[in-house]
Amino acid sequence: MAKILAVVSQKGGVGKTTTSVNLAASIAALEMRTLLIGIDPQCGVSSSFNFTSRENKYGIYDLVYYKVPIVEVIIHSEIKFLDVIVSNVKSSSEEDILNQTMKANKFCLKEILAEVVKFYDYIILDCPPSLGAISISTMIAADSILIPVQGEYYSKESLARLLQTAKEVSSMYNPSLTIEGVLLTMVDFRTNLGKKVCEDIRKAMGEKVFSTIIPRTVKLAEAPMIKKPIILSDINSKGAMAYLSLAQEILAKNEER
Amino acid sequence: MAKILAVVSQKGGVGKTTTSVNLAASIAALEMRTLLIGIDPQCGVSSSFNFTSRENKYGIYDLVYYKVPIVEVIIHSEIKFLDVIVSNVKSSSEEDILNQTMKANKFCLKEILAEVVKFYDYIILDCPPSLGAISISTMIAADSILIPVQGEYYSKESLARLLQTAKEVSSMYNPSLTIEGVLLTMVDFRTNLGKKVCEDIRKAMGEKVFSTIIPRTVKLAEAPMIKKPIILSDINSKGAMAYLSLAQEILAKNEER
């Protein structure tokens, strides 16, 4: 039975897509069967790989709205144990339709994933920068949430709002939803700001903060332009090592599954 | 008659709030009467100032949903010519209500701003990271849109989708909507990536790209923690000079108004 992880934050540009893509690739590199799904209508996941237009033909929109069978939508990536479903939403009206469909049936994603949980060890869901219907329905389908926090800016109010929403989702729709952890991303160790945010977060979230910290590196900033997960483009870089260590930390925590 | 500028991008973390706050503060420093409105339910604008809870009492939510008179909601900031309206959305259910209200009456923001355009020279609107009902209704109320593009990552698809949405808004609801310009933000001049993105953007958008480029600086990354626009916390910093030069560029372009 796969562990389903949703990567969520309503704050934009904190590294949700970068974390989803590189964590999924790293878990697959550790030989765990992994499915990465780009739920975010901004198509961040599809622009992180070099899939052909034939491979990208179907995506989350077809799955949820046209009810295309999930096996038609799954793309086998060049990493052995990594499969991907992209978000192929092509316009804001399609985004609106996806939003309305997931608002009308909050459990639609959970029902779709139920068909494939037995084929995978981990399923990673990349969410849009909001706490609207798409993110809510994704949290209903998930076992736990991973919250990226940018190492240069930490807002107590926005973390509190996210935790409150997760609590509401768990009390109303998904009692087993837990917090996998808070991940510090884009941390620049040379500045005082980086050190201060790490301290503030550990004070607020204690044990829940992953010991792995993702540093700000040029190679991770470039990764979307190269259209490859960092473990494929530069396995020895600081970014690749950080995401591999995060994957190991998550596997160790979930070993008893 | 005020010029109404919406700062829009569906990509998260590209510098929409940083640009709205610092551009509004810089235009006010040039002695133009300026109103900054935080439309984004994530409250980015309110966390960029140090307003008291009494001042923050009302916001865009009260304006649009409870129809509180706009003069009750306007906050006079410590910068002489700068007034602010914050987004005081406190939960995801309030965010949903705001979304539904602006979807039901796309012109609600335009009707509200019509009451105050005569009191200001510039009105700056900070949008959420999406192209849903809130951003659409904001583009209907605006004269032009300013599009921040992060200097480390430029996606042709996501810029194309934004331009397409702006074209649809202008053909259906707001024929006078124009593009004020594309602003390169967080540019790191030391890397090849920064230079490549600047070249790609100028190729795609030519004249529409502002000659002012906003560099990536630690002081701008810290600004949300200091809760002050950068021209107040450090007028001599590269970030403050860049936003002042952007303000001058926009005023010069709109001089004939």
Ligand SMILES: Nc1ncnc2c1ncn2[C@@H]1O[C@H](COP(=O)(O)OP(=O)(O)OP(=O)(O)O)[C@@H](O)[C@H]1O
């Ligand atoms: N550790 C890092 N070091 C440097 N740059 C990074 C790092 N992580 C992410 N980035 C860059 O920061 C930008 C934002 O990252 P990303 O798109 O993953 O965030 P997001 O939270 O998914 O954004 P959105 O809210 O739009 O979905 C991208 O340009 C990415 O390349």
Ligand SMILES: Nc1ncnc2c1ncn2[C@@H]1O[C@H](COP(=O)(O)OP(=O)(O)OP(=O)(O)O)[C@@H](O)[C@H]1O
């Ligand atoms: N020029 C800059 N140099 C360094 N850091 C910057 C710069 N501009 C913005 N930042 C930082 O990048 C982060 C994202 O900026 P900001 O919040 O303005 O983006 P946004 O587009 O409004 O995000 P959202 O999509 O969540 O609304 C913030 O932590 C901010 O401090």
Ligand SMILES: [Mg+2]
């Ligand atoms: Mg993303």
Ligand SMILES: [Mg+2]
């Ligand atoms: Mg913002």
